[in-house]
Structure formats: structure tokens, C-alpha cells
Amino acid sequence: xxxxxxxxxxxxxxxxxxxxxxxxxxxxxxxxxxxxxxxxxxxxxxxxxxxxxxxxxxxxxxxxxxxxxxxxxxxxxxxxxxxxxxxxxxxxxxxxxxxxxxxxxxxxxxxxxxxxxxxxxxxxxxxxxxxxxxxxxxxxxxxxxxxxxxxxxxxxxxxxxxxxxxxxxxxxxxxxxxxxxxxxxxxxxxxxxxxxxxxxxxxxxxxxxxxxxxxxxxxxxxxxxxxxxxxxxxxxxxxxxxxxxxxxxxxxxxxxxxxxxxxxxxxxxxxxxxxxxxxxxxxxxxxxxxxxxxxxxxxxxxxxxxxxxxxxxxxxxxxxxxxxxxxxxxxxxxxxxxxxxxxxxxxxx
Numbered sequence: 267x268x269x270x271x272x273x274x275x276x277x278x279x280x281x282x283x284x285x286x287x288x289x290x291x292x293x294x295x296x297x298x299x300x301x302x303x304x305x306x307x308x309x310x311x312x313x314x315x316x317x318x319x320x321x322x323x324x325x326x327x328x329x330x331x332x333x334x335x336x337x338x339x340x341x342x343x344x345x346x347x348x349x350x351x352x353x354x355x356x357x358x359x360x361x362x363x364x365x366x367x368x369x370x371x372x373x374x375x376x377x378x379x380x381x382x383x384x385x386x387x388x389x390x391x392x393x394x395x396x397x398x399x400x401x402x403x404x405x406x407x408x409x410x411x412x413x414x415x416x417x418x419x420x421x422x423x424x425x426x427x428x429x430x431x432x433x434x435x436x437x438x439x440x441x442x443x444x445x446x447x448x449x450x451x452x453x454x455x456x457x458x459x460x461x462x463x464x465x466x467x468x469x470x471x472x473x474x475x476x477x478x479x480x481x482x483x484x485x486x487x488x489x490x491x492x493x494x495x496x497x498x499x500x501x502x503x504x505x506x507x508x509x510x511x512x513x514x515x516x517x518x519x520x521x522x523x524x525x526x527x528x529x530x531x532x533x534x535x536x537x538x539x540x541x542x543x544x545x546x547x548x549x550x551x552x553x554x555x556x557x558x559x560x561x562x563x564x565x566x567x568x569x570x571x572x573x574x575x576x577x578x579x580x581x582x583x584x585x586x587x588x589x590x591x592x593x594x595x596x597x598x599x600x601x602x603x604x605x606x607x608x609x610x611x612x613x614x615x
Contacts, residue, residue: 282477282478284478285477285478285592285593288593288594289464289468289593290464292325292326292577292593292594292596293324293326293464293467293597294324294464295324295325295326295375295577295578296322296323296324296325297322297323297325297374297375297378297399297578298320298321298322298323298397298398298399299320299321299322299323299332299374299398299399299401300318300319300320300398300399300400300401301318301319301320301321301332301336301360301401301403302317302318302319302400302401302402302403303317303318303340303344303402303403303405304402304403304404304405305317307404307405307406308344308405309345309346309348309349309352309353310348310349311346311348311349312344312345312346312349313343313344316343316344317340317344319336319339319340320398321335321336323374324374324375324462325373325374325375325378325577325578325596326373326374326375326459326462326596326597327373327374327459327462328370328371328372328373328374328422328426328459329360329368329370329374329377329417330370330417330418330419330421330422331419331422331459331460332374333355333358333419336403337353337355340353341353353405356416356418357405357406357407357408358403358404358405358408358417359403359404359408359409359413359417360401360402360403360404360417361401361402361404362381362399362400362401362402363400363401363402367409367412367413368401370413370417370422371415371417371421371422371425371426373596373597373598373602375577375578375596376526376596376602376604377399378399378578379526379575379577379578379602379604380526380604381399382575382578382604382606383526383527383528383575383604383605383606383607384528384529385606386528386606386607386608387528387529387607419460423456426455426456426459426597426598427452427455427456429598429599429600430444430455430474430598430599431444431445432522432599433522433595433598433599433600434474434599436519436520436521436522436536437476437518437519437520437521437522437591437599438518438519439519443473443474444474447470447473447474451470451473452470454466454467454469454470455467455470455471455597458470458471458597459597467597471597474599475592475595475599476513476514476515476517476518476588476591476592477513477514477515477592478514478515478588478589478592478593515539515588515589515591515592516539516540516546516588517539518539518588518591519538520536520537520538520539521537521538521539521547521587521588521590521591521601522537522591522595522599522600522601523535523537523552523587523590523591523600523601523602523603524600524601524602524603525553525556525557525603525605526602526603526604526605527605528605528606528607533556535556537552537587539586539587539588539591540588546586546587546588547586547587547588548583548584548585548586548587549574549581549582549583549584549585549586549587549590549603550564550582550583550584551583552587552603553572553574553583553603553605557572557605559571560572560605560607561583570583570608571607571608572605572606572607572608573605573606573608574603574604574605575603575604575605575606576590576594576601576602576603576604577594577596577602579594581594581603587601
């Protein structure tokens with residue numbers, strides 16, 4: 267069984283400590299996978315007692331990035347030399363145990379959470395976040411008409427960068443932050459994912475991701491003048507050291523967010539961080555607006571019929587969307603809200 271050890275090293279960017287903590291916790295999240303080679307596709311003379319591989323995979327990673335490690339295992343333990351010469355890595359593809367083609371361009375954590383909520387629709391199912399996700403690895407005949415692109419690491423990188431740019435546009439109304447990065451910096455984002463290196467990724471990602479703490483002047487505002495009953499905020503005074511919180515989580519135009527339903531459509535809408543009445547937009551309000559039958563308005567007194575998972579964590583309804591966008595978004599910039607179903611009288615653990 268393989269695991270990815272967290273890498274701890276000093277950060278090269280300045281971010282509030284609590285924000286960095288939650289980002290690191292999100293980054294270091296892993297999920298258990300059981301990957302079994304399709305028995306019908308095993309080459310002759312393969313060791314059929316060892317064709318199953320277990321790995322604790324990073325949530326922020328992608329299935330194509332696991333292929334080299336799986337291949338090394340199969341070549342060392344399962345395949346003989348003759349099979350090793352004819353196996354073509356570009357023909358490999360993944361399927362769920364139930365026979366569903368897996369979306370290789372989704373983060374592994376999202377694939378796992380989507381599987382978790384799909385189990386909530388089954389009779390007598392109880393929410394569980396501890397069961398390994400069982401995958402079938404096929405070695406031949408990829409269904410190209412369904413895969414759209416070859417599930418290679420390079421194609422995965424292009425899909426990842428496309429998601430980052432879309433998230434950048436939704437946040438700021440343009441992609442200047444992403445397109446303003448040097449090529450080496452853009453490549454550094456992907457290298458951080460490949461190497462599972464928190465600091466390498468966030469050294470660049472901090473330039474495009476909102477912060478959770480506004481910029482404030484180090485000195486207190488001047489006392490009220492005896493000749494005026496009104497004072498101006500420090501940021502409005504000429505020569506003030508304070509700057510507007512342009513990079514703050516509550517200053518973005520919208521939070522990049524999607525709702526995933528069990529075996530259903532993916533919902534995407536504009537999610538402002540602040541509502542028209544000036545209150546912070548919460549996860550509960552977001553879900554009630556889009557899914558009122560599952561998440562009835564609090565004033566009705568009706569219980570929720572669903573629960574929300576973000577990065578494998580059941581998130582309380584009072585969590586602010588702006589904070590979630592800054593602290594619990596995926597490496598591609600998106601807050602992926604997976605909604606499962608609750609049985610009558612049940613609560614998510």
C-alpha cells in the first residue's frame with residue numbers, strides 16, 4: 267500500500283495563519299483507493315493473486331498521475347517480462363466497481379465524494395467516509411468516444427489549467443491574474459500537484475486566490491476632531507497606509523462553486539460572497555436557494571433532507587461562501603459541494 271507523506275517546509279508567502287492551516291489540511295487530505303486490474307485483461311503468466319493495488323491517494327491529485335506508480339508495481343510484482351514489453355500505458359483507463367466510466371479530469375477527492383453521495387441513494391445506506399473506493403483498471407480498448415481525450419498526464423494538465431482560468435474569471439471578472447503569471451509559474455502550479463508539494467503550489471496560487479483577512483493600517487485612526495462630528499475611514503484619507511481589500515475573499519465578484527447531486531446534473535450559478543442586504547452569503551443560503559426541497563428555509567421549521575460534503579468534510583450551513591472559496595476550494599480553484607441524501611430522522615456523523 268502506498269501513501270503520500272505531507273511535506274512541511276516554510277511558506278514563501280504571507281497569509282493569515284488560520285487560512286494557511288485550513289489550506290494545508292485540505293491539501294493533505296487523502297482517500298483510500300483499491301485498484302484492481304480487470305481479470306479478463308491480465309496478460310498470460312501474470313500473478314493473479316496480486317493484481318490488486320492499494321493506495322492512500324491525495325485528494326488534490328488526479329488518476330493519470332497515479333498511473334506511473336501503479337505501473338511500477340504491476341511490472342515488479344504482477345507482469346512477466348513478455349507482458350511488460352507489450353503493455354501500453356496510453357491504453358489504460360479506469361472504471362468504477364459498478365461499471366461507470368470515471369472522469370479522469372476530476373480531482374480524486376471529488377471522485378471519492380461523488381461516489382459517497384451516490385451511495386446515499388441506496389436503500390439502508392449510511393453515510394461513510396472510510397470505505398475504500400474500488401476501481402477497475404482496464405489495460406486495453408479505451409472508450410475514446412466517451413473519454414473525449416486520452417487520459418494522459420499532459421491532457422490532465424490542460425484540463426486543470428482550464429479550470430483554474432475559469433475560476434479566475436468567475437472570481438475577478440477577468441483572467442488577468444492567471445494570464446499574468448509567467449509560464450514557469452503556471453508550470454509550477456502543476457508541478458506542485460504532481461509532486462504533492464504544498465509550498466510549491468501555494469507560492470504561485472497565492473497570487474490568484476483571495477485572502478481571508480483585509481489589509482489594515484498598522485496605526486489606529488485619528489481621534490474625532492472637535493470641529494467635525496464625522497470621520498473618514500483610514501483608507502479614504504490621502505496618504506493613508508491602508509489599502510482597499512481588493513484581494514479579500516468578500517471582494518470577489520463571485521465564488522467559483524458547483525453543486526454535485528447523486529447520479530444527477532452538476533449545478534453551477536453565480537455565487538456572490540455578500541448578499542444584497544449586506545450579509546455574508548452562507549452555504550445554507552446557497553443550498554436553500556438552489557435546492558429548497560432538500561434544504562428548506564429555516565423559517566419553515568422543516569428538517570434538511572440532504573447534507574453537504576466539501577473536501578470530504580460535512581460543512582455546517584453557517585459557513586460563509588467567501589471563506590470556503592479562500593480556504594476549502596480545490597487546487598483548481600473550485601468549491602465542489604457534493605450533496606447526499608439523508609434518510610428520515612438521520613443525521614450526518
